[in-house]
Amino acid sequence: MFLTLLLLAVGSSVSKAAIASPVFGVTSSPDGIDGQSYDYIVIGGGTAGLTVASRLSEDPAVSVLVVEAGADDRDNPEVFDIYEFTAAFFGPLDWAYPAEEGRTINSGKTLGGSSSINGGLWTRGSMAQYDAWTTLLEESDADVGWNWNGLFPYMRKSEHFLPPNADQITKGAEFDPAVHGSSGPVFSSFSHGIAGHPNCVTMNPLSINYDANDLRSSSAQSYLTPVENTRMNWVTLVQHLVTKIVWSQTTIPLVASGIEFATYTNTTNGTTRYTAHARKEVILAAGAIRSPAILQLSGVGDSDLLGPLNITTLLDLKTVGKNLQEQTNTAMACGGTGFPVDGTGPDDTIAYPNLFQLFGNASNAKVAELESSIPEWAASQAVNAYSAEALETIFRAQADIVLTDKAPMIEMYYVTGPNVTFDQIAVNLWQLLPFSRGQVAIVSTDPFEYPNIHVNYFNVSFDLDIQVAGLKLLRKIFRTPPISDLSTGETVPGAAVPDDAEGGSDADWEAYIMANFGSVMHPVGTTAMLRRELGGVVDAHLKVYDTANVRVVDASIFPIQLSAHLSATVYGVAEKAADLIKAAQ
Structure with missing residues (x-):
């Protein structure tokens, strides 16, 4: 029945083999996902990832896979109870990334990402801070709207304010x-x-x-929970780590054909590698630490870093991971x-x-x-x-x-x-x-x-x-x-x-x-949205330079820090990104 409905939705010109497996909702099993094809694959089920996936899957003719390293902890009071803020830190719901000077960058390793364990502050930067983003892009990209006037409507779009x-x-x-x-x-x-x-x-x-x-x-409670049992074209796989992006074309522009992933729990690093195929795009939304790391593991980054690790450099993009x-x-x-x-x-x-x-x-x-x-x-x-x-x-x-x-x-x-x-x-x-x-x-x-x-x-x-x-x-x-x-x-x-x-x-x-x-747990800038001569990793459409179908949608694209907590802006970026992606198809 599901396949019949989906065939009707996408049109008779689409072959039965091209349609994703009828697995939807949230699952921790790769069964029915391994080897399947989706229109969009989103790496990371955090603040940005679930926002983008939710908006793209509004079209029943589009299939979406989200792969999240953390578990589904929505019933954990450390997640749903804001009064438990900090209780999740350094536990299984926290990446707890070590940095120098003995410091730690706490980051949500759970469905919803940092939006599930942060302090919940809903603040924005000043108008001029967003306007500055446009000045650091190509003049021809001014109409894309990376400024206050172009981003503010999307920040409002994400919000349901209770007076x-x-x-x-x-x-x-x-x-x-x-x-x-x-x-x-x-x-x-x-x-x-x-x-x-x-x-x-x-x-x-x-x-x-x-x-x-x-x-x-x-993001999990807001964008996923209301639709997870009815939106049959969207599946979210938890407790699995994306190990790299897979390429079908390794000459410039690189073309992504999908992802490789493995089981990842608090006790298990899976040795079996699974794959999923992307008909349209692979969207990185793994955050300012993990998004650049996945690109580097996939052969996109500074050859001086990748070469000594015996990773073939497919795209020598020097600034992947920099500008932190x-x-x-x-x-x-x-x-x-x-x-x-x-x-x-x-x-x-x-x-x-x-x-x-x-x-x-x-x-x-x-x-x-x-x-x-x-x-x-x-x-x-x-x-x-x-x-x-x-x-x-x-x-x-x-x-x-x-x-x-x-x-x-x-x-x-x-x-x-x-x-x-x-x-x-x-x-x-x-x-x-x-x-x-x-x-x-x-x-x-x-x-x-x-x-x-x-x-x-x-x-x-x-x-x-x-x-x-x-x-x-x-x-x-x-x-x-x-x-x-x-x-x-x-x-x-x-x-x-x-x-x-x-x-x-x-x-x-x-x-x-x-x-x-x-x-503070507010890292930004590691896949910065800048013109290439300034060291940009993504362009004004959030597409990784010299790739045909890979975008980054998370705080790593911010070119400059904000005088604000990040979540309200990340939601706005993700909402805007979804419209950019839809317009490109």
Whole structure:
């Protein structure tokens, strides 16, 4: 019956052999998938992957396979309960990628990816940050719409915002309906416990549904759950790792014919290799760490990396895995006086100071330093990019965002969740727009082995200066009313960074930061959407250069970091990508 219906849907001109196996929904078994053909194969069932798959499979004539390394954990409270945030970290639902300096980049290894284990913050960057993307592409691609006006409608398309309820309004909650979507699949709301330009202090919406007792609204819950039992043209295979892309044409442009994959559980790295065939496209949506690694394993990357590993370089694309940018955070806290907390809720209050607010009277000197140092910084980071000249162009676009747009450089993230005590005032301070660049590189032909992740934390000294200035400002806030009236004094770092008229010496703050900072789990840039002369890996249509049918759709395409949490933008990118893919067929 299924084959009959599907034949009618796709037309009599399609042969019976070309139609995918009638397996749909979510499965952990390769039976009925191995050796089968699909129109689209999506590598990664995370934030972007499920969004793209859901939109493409809206057409019943199109068949879609998603392959996700993690399991289906939607019934696990570490996933559906936002109040369990951080409980999944370093466990079976977390890739827990090791980086240098003993740091870890937490990343969701479960259906829904990081949208299933993150803090749920629903924030966006400034308009100018998205507009800058277009300036780094070919002029002929301006009409593709990688700017605020072209991406904002897709961010709204993904969103189903629930306005504040009467109790929240009574307590001061406000919102602008013009900047929120009202009919998308991802619920966002204020918990029971905004957009355009984020230089403010605000209580932010989260990707939760307060009408369902603050249930997390992950990509799995939003895009897959409502249709998984009725959309027979979409199958999601969990607990399987894509080991490489398979090519039918190995001359330029490369043509992907499908994928190779293997069983992957918490106890098993499968030795059997399975295959699935793609009639139209292979879409990489495995995240900023794994997407470039899969390309490298497939022979697409820097020949200087692949050659010594005995991987035949099919496409010598030097910047695959490069241009890595990751944010950093450092904690501060002070004792509280037991002030009452009315209500509960996950962390949602953030302040976003810009460079001028961080440095005050010293801003002019810092501006001059930034403007004059760009060539030096570009030269120092060129090994992790395409060239010093290319990076200088990117850095100047980033500097313009900082100086002209006055985009936030720091996020002061007020922590109210389960990891702080009732009488503690705690803040995580994030450096949002690093100039340091790193890279992701595979270390062997074993797809189960983690790649080397070299974030290059604080390699540009300006990044450390920003973190220091942010902590000094936060110390000033802690000792100023009304916070000081609620506090018994700073406890972290406290005496470890002696206070003085300047809020502590730079040297003491730097030592504290280097001993205590963490990665934020917001890596971007490793398959950057840039014109080729700047080191781009994908073009404005998200197609990997010199391939005919391979795209990347995840945060790895972001050319520059954002002054925001990533999920709202990733959803928007994926929604837009789905329309680009549909238009190309």
